[in-house]
Amino acid sequence: MSDPSVDLLKTPLNAAHRALKARMVDFGGWDMPVQYSGIIDEHNTVRTAAGLFDVSHMGEIEIKGPEALSLVNYVSTNNAAKLAIGQVHYAGLLYDHGGFVDDILVHKVADDSYFLCVNASNQDKDFEHIAAQNRWDCTVENAGPRYAQIAVQGPKALATLQKLTKTELSPIKYYWFTDGEVSGDWARIARTGYTGEDGFEIYVDPSLAEKRWNELMAAGEEFGIKPAGLGARNTLRMESGMALYGHEIDASISPLEAGLQWIVKFDKGDFLGRARLEEQKAAGLTRKLIGFEMCGRGIGRDGYEVRVAGAPAGWVTSGGPSPTLNKNIGMCYLPLDKAVPGTSIEVMVRNAPVEAVTIPIPFYKRAK
Structure with a gap:
């Protein structure tokens, strides 16, 4: 009998999940772990100790150049002009009619450089959408293949990750990031997350992903760290009221309807979907x-x-x-x-x- 996972995309941690006997599923064309010890056990571990998630399937898009801010601000709803270097915010990527292309995290790397984390199944669509709007002096790169992403989430996340890095983690505020190191190699360390708990995402070279995963598992052993799959990721984000593309938000839903009016900055100038959102706001939801x-x-x-x-x-x-x-x-x-x-x-x-x-x-x- 043929293996149905053969045709699926695989993260650099695929072998590690299989070695841990994870239950694997087709998630948007990716061969991903849905659970290891069980969804409830993994969920509770993240709430009380620390859980380790493979989020390497998520996409990364880099926008660089003298007018990078102009493009970022036109294609997204939040105001990237307010970001300091090293700061992150949540934003919507909209169509002209005000519905979601995707929801994204915008990281300001430098005055002329922005790093976008986008949803796995949307990364090619998002890249094409952004690139099609680029009439400014900047470049847009679908940079996903250059990054693996691992999330360590929970009350013991900081203590776990701090063992592996000389980068001081405590000063990194929620929704900020720094380019530092993990185990002596370059890593982008962001204090964000999708669980409602404190935690970090680390972006590393894909060739180092399995090594970093195993090091984090060892570093968190004293705290009871466990690998966590998509099942627990879903229950954790749902309890925390966080939107999931294809569920709370999609092309037919606007940020105003989704209770995300706080990521829509009408005072920043023109952006895709603005006119429709203004009409919706004036007419009433x-x-x-x-x-x-x-x-x-x-x-x-x-x-x-x-x-x-x-x-x-x-x-x-x-x-x-x-x-x-x-x-x-x-x-x-x-x-x-x-x-x-x-x-x-x-x-x-x-x-x-x-x-x-x-x-x-x-x-x-x-x-x-």
């Missing part, structure tokens, strides 16, 4: 993202219909059990007047209505 928790027995899964007073009203974008809160939660789109905490709703689970109630997002916030 018709729908919005809201959290919910299940009251009846059942789990509200992605795509399930949501009803209010028996009438179809919206749909679930993400849903499942919350290991931290020990309840079934989710996010959904509802009409604006219903997208407020305390609304009684029904989630259609296998064609049967199950009671739920809307609650604020995020569901979980770590203690500072």
